[in-house]
Amino acid sequence: MNQGAERPASAAGVEIDIAVEAGDWPDETTLRGLTETAVAAAISVLGLKIDRPVELGVLFADDAQIRALNAEWRGKDKATNVLSFPAFPSTGQGEVPPMLGDIVLASETVRNEADLEGKPLDHHLTHLIVHGFLHLVGYDHENDAEAETMEEAERSILAALAIADPYAVTDENN
Known part of the structure; x- marks a missing residue:
C-alpha cells in the first residue's frame, strides 16, 4: 500500500x-470506496444541497498520531477512534462550505472497537466516517439532545447503506 496522499475521489459533488x-x-481502493459511499449516503439522507465544488480531507492514521492530535486540539491525551476538524463553523442553515475540513481515523482503535463489538470492520469504519462527516456539517453530541439528533442521523444514513444500527443494544452488549 502506498503511503501518503492519494488522488481525490468524488462523492455527490464532494x-x-x-x-x-x-x-x-x-x-x-477499499478506503476510497467506503469513504465515497459514506459521504454520498450522508449527503442524500440529510438532503444537503451542493451546488459548487466542495473539498473534504480524510486521513487514515494510527493511534499515536490521533493521540497527539487529540492532546493538542482537545486537551485529551489519549487515542480516540475519529476526530473531525471543520474548516468553517456551521451556519446551521444546511449550507455546505467550499471546504468541509478533515476527518482523521485511528487504525488500532477502530479495529479494536470493531472486534470488541463483533462488527465487520467496513461497517464500523463507514459509521465512523459518517460520524466525522456529521461533525463537519454541524452536528455534535455535547448534550443529550444533540447526541440523540446526531445518533438518529447516523442510524438513518447507515440504514440507507444496509448497515445495522450501531447503537442498538443486543444481548452481547448487556
Missing part, C-alpha cells in the same frame, strides 16, 4: 482527498 499515513488499513 472532492475527497484521501491520505494513508500510518496504521494497518485496508487497501486504498
Whole structure:
C-alpha cells in the first residue's frame, strides 16, 4: 500500500482527498470506496444541497498520531477512534462550505472497537466516517439532545447503506 496522499475521489459533488499515513488499513481502493459511499449516503439522507465544488480531507492514521492530535486540539491525551476538524463553523442553515475540513481515523482503535463489538470492520469504519462527516456539517453530541439528533442521523444514513444500527443494544452488549 502506498503511503501518503492519494488522488481525490468524488462523492455527490464532494472532492475527497484521501491520505494513508500510518496504521494497518485496508487497501486504498477499499478506503476510497467506503469513504465515497459514506459521504454520498450522508449527503442524500440529510438532503444537503451542493451546488459548487466542495473539498473534504480524510486521513487514515494510527493511534499515536490521533493521540497527539487529540492532546493538542482537545486537551485529551489519549487515542480516540475519529476526530473531525471543520474548516468553517456551521451556519446551521444546511449550507455546505467550499471546504468541509478533515476527518482523521485511528487504525488500532477502530479495529479494536470493531472486534470488541463483533462488527465487520467496513461497517464500523463507514459509521465512523459518517460520524466525522456529521461533525463537519454541524452536528455534535455535547448534550443529550444533540447526541440523540446526531445518533438518529447516523442510524438513518447507515440504514440507507444496509448497515445495522450501531447503537442498538443486543444481548452481547448487556
